[in-house]
Amino acid sequence: MLSPPPIEPASIGPLQPLGPAPSREAPPPPPQGFHFLQRRVRPERSRGFGLSSGGGMSSSPSWPEGGRILAWGAGAGALLAGLLALAFSRFLLDAFRRWKVLKPVPGINPCYPLLGNALLFEKQGEAFFQQLMKYSEQFRNIPLYKLWVGPIPFLILYHADTVEVILSSSKYIEKPYLYKFLHPWLGTGLLTSTGDKWRSRRKMLTPTFHFAILLDFLDVMNEQASILVQKLEKHVDKEPFDCFLYITLCALDIICETAMGKNIGAQNNKDSEYVRAVYRMSDLIHHRQKSPWLWSDFIYSICQEGRDHSKNLKILHTFTDSVIAEKAQQLKNQEHKSDVIINGEQSKTKGRRAFLDMLLSTTDENGKKMSYLDIREEVDTFMFEGHDTTAAAMNWVIYLLGSYPEVQRNVHKELDEVFGDSDRPITMDDLKQLRYLESVIKESLRLFPSVPLFARTFTEEVHIKGFKIPQGTDCIIVPYALHRDPDVFPEPEEFRPERFFPENSNGRNPYAYVPFSAGPRNCIGQRFAQIEEKTILATILRRFQIETKQKRDELYPVGELILRPNRGIWIQLKRRSSSNF
Numbered sequence: 001m002l003s004p005p006p007i008e009p010a011s012i013g014p015l016q017p018l019g020p021a022p023s024r025e026a027p028p029p030p031p032q033g034f035h036f037l038q039r040r041v042r043p044e045r046s047r048g049f050g051l052s053s054g055g056g057m058s059s060s061p062s063w064p065e066g067g068r069i070l071a072w073g074a075g076a077g078a079l080l081a082g083l084l085a086l087a088f089s090r091f092l093l094d095a096f097r098r099w100k101v102l103k104p105v106p107g108i109n110p111c112y113p114l115l116g117n118a119l120l121f122e123k124q125g126e127a128f129f130q131q132l133m134k135y136s137e138q139f140r141n142i143p144l145y146k147l148w149v150g151p152i153p154f155l156i157l158y159h160a161d162t163v164e165v166i167l168s169s170s171k172y173i174e175k176p177y178l179y180k181f182l183h184p185w186l187g188t189g190l191l192t193s194t195g196d197k198w199r200s201r202r203k204m205l206t207p208t209f210h211f212a213i214l215l216d217f218l219d220v221m222n223e224q225a226s227i228l229v230q231k232l233e234k235h236v237d238k239e240p241f242d243c244f245l246y247i248t249l250c251a252l253d254i255i256c257e258t259a260m261g262k263n264i265g266a267q268n269n270k271d272s273e274y275v276r277a278v279y280r281m282s283d284l285i286h287h288r289q290k291s292p293w294l295w296s297d298f299i300y301s302i303c304q305e306g307r308d309h310s311k312n313l314k315i316l317h318t319f320t321d322s323v324i325a326e327k328a329q330q331l332k333n334q335e336h337k338s339d340v341i342i343n344g345e346q347s348k349t350k351g352r353r354a355f356l357d358m359l360l361s362t363t364d365e366n367g368k369k370m371s372y373l374d375i376r377e378e379v380d381t382f383m384f385e386g387h388d389t390t391a392a393a394m395n396w397v398i399y400l401l402g403s404y405p406e407v408q409r410n411v412h413k414e415l416d417e418v419f420g421d422s423d424r425p426i427t428m429d430d431l432k433q434l435r436y437l438e439s440v441i442k443e444s445l446r447l448f449p450s451v452p453l454f455a456r457t458f459t460e461e462v463h464i465k466g467f468k469i470p471q472g473t474d475c476i477i478v479p480y481a482l483h484r485d486p487d488v489f490p491e492p493e494e495f496r497p498e499r500f501f502p503e504n505s506n507g508r509n510p511y512a513y514v515p516f517s518a519g520p521r522n523c524i525g526q527r528f529a530q531i532e533e534k535t536i537l538a539t540i541l542r543r544f545q546i547e548t549k550q551k552r553d554e555l556y557p558v559g560e561l562i563l564r565p566n567r568g569i570w571i572q573l574k575r576r577s578s579s580n581f
């Protein structure tokens with residue numbers, strides 16, 4: 001179990017040093033404090049100093065008792081101070097021990113005791129992300145480096161051979177403290193759990209991503225893709241527009257229908273309460289992660305942001321709860337009716353399966369079914385992991401194709417070969433044939449990995465490239481920097497899908513390219529994501545030609561939970577001359 005780093009609220013957060021900490025940490029305003037004291041202290045006083053007490057402890061003036069109370073108060077205060085000092089000195093000793101052990105690991109200067117590198121950090125997410133990437137470039141020829149965020153060290157990994165040490169091992173599956181802020185929403189589902197719970201869940205959930213099931217989901221993807229292109233129609237031959245939200249809502253509709261079997265029609269109704277809550281929650285979580293003064297549950301619960309969090313949490317859980325209950329009831333009804341034959345046909349409604357249907361019937365190795373709460377954790381996890389990631393990835397592909405017309409021409413050529421003039425829905429067979437598009441998607445995830453960094457905690461001491469790393473240290477794996485290693489990907493900033501042609505990628509270290517992580521704790525939704533990306537992008541590109549005037553340095557990528565272009569993706573659409581639509 002990870003224990004919370006005992007960082008002081010006023011100290012520096014991982015992403016946003018200083019800032020409004022003092023105001024958020026300020027004691028309660030005077031009137032409240034006054035009432036509090038009134039309620040607690042007054043009765044004591046009347047007992048201690050009162051001439052008579054209804055309680056009848058003593059009818060004589062009680063200075064000695066007052067003195068005793070004062071003495072107890074002083075004693076309790078001293079004890080508390082002593083305990084705090086003890087905890088703090090243990091913390092200091094621990095920090096000092098780590099500092100000493102990690103001294104040989106290259107790091108950034110200046111680095112101060114307790115503050116670490118925090119004074120150097122940019123406050124804005126966008127600038128901070130650029131800064132991290134700049135450090136990784138400066139340390140390119142060194143196997144790893146460390147950053148001290150306040151008193152907490154983070155090991156930064158961006159070379160295939162160091163990343164391999166972590167990802168290939170089944171020992172390093174623990175997630176760091178910062179993932180804790182996902183728990184209120186996602187519980188300890190697949191993404192956030194660890195140890196035996198994670199192992200058992202992973203075993204139970206792997207079959208739900210089986211090819212045959214993904215085949216069912218292709219219908220949903222085709223349907224939502226065709227709604228998307230209808231929405232995009234109004235921009236054809238018009239001014240540049242930001243396509244980010246269009247793509248994101250489409251991905252959201254897909255995950256809602258495939259995970260829960262619920263069509264929320266986000267593409268037609270951006271204002272759905274659930275949709276708003278999903279986005280607000282992601283923002284709140286990310287903000288909390290980078291604001292140590294909001295880490296305490298108590299403090300969070302009493303501040304405005306914490307209350308907003310509770311409100312949105314309720315919306316999200318109420319929605320998932322009701323969908324689960326509805327599905328469970330449907331399943332029961334179907335069991336009852338399964339023997340009843342109406343008009344010669346079984347009455348069982350042959351609906352599409354969603355992940356939720358499978359979760360309701362799956363069992364662990366002991367034949368035990370998942371509880372509603374277990375199921376909610378996983379459905380919420382799929383909702384969280386399963387749409388922003390694919391939406392960002394598709395947006396980056398659209399941007400890159402708009403910037404590289406010759407690559408787009410190759411994609412169009414391939415699509416024409418597979419589909420000709422037909423506007424039929426896409427099949428799995430078609431997807432298999434879209435090999436060039438696949439390389440385009442891979443190369444795009446190399447340059448713009450949807451998850452630009454992810455982390456692990458070492459539950460035991462480890463040696464990496466001769467450096468001793470103490471137990472409890474967190475490491476951050478940075479695909480964004482890893483994928484730019486010029487020894488593996490020459491001229492790394494160039495967009496070259498042919499890097500992923502089999503003849504060019506055979507023999508490459510598999511840990512040099514990990515947009516979906518790798519090893520035992522890799523992304524369970526990888527195949528789902530690839531099918532979705534191909535289907536949506538192919539549908540758009542069968543119909544439109546994409547142009548963009550946005551330059552790379554106008555993208556302002558920001559690596560929050562997901563790598564996003566901070567100012568959107570601005571494109572123009574032209575109808576394809578060969579298109580029949």
Ligand code: HEM
Binds near residue numbers: 191455
């Ligand atoms: C382009 C799309 C996607 C990318 C780039 C991506 C990337 C990743 C990465 C890097 C991780 C490891 C995170 C960590 O260790 O902290 C991960 C884990 C995970 N992803 Fe994805 N993901 C994508 C799509 C999806 C989809 C569509 C789903 C579900 C439908 C999904 C579900 C999950 C889950 C449940 C985990 C946790 C797995 C575990 O720890 O066992 N992802 N993903």
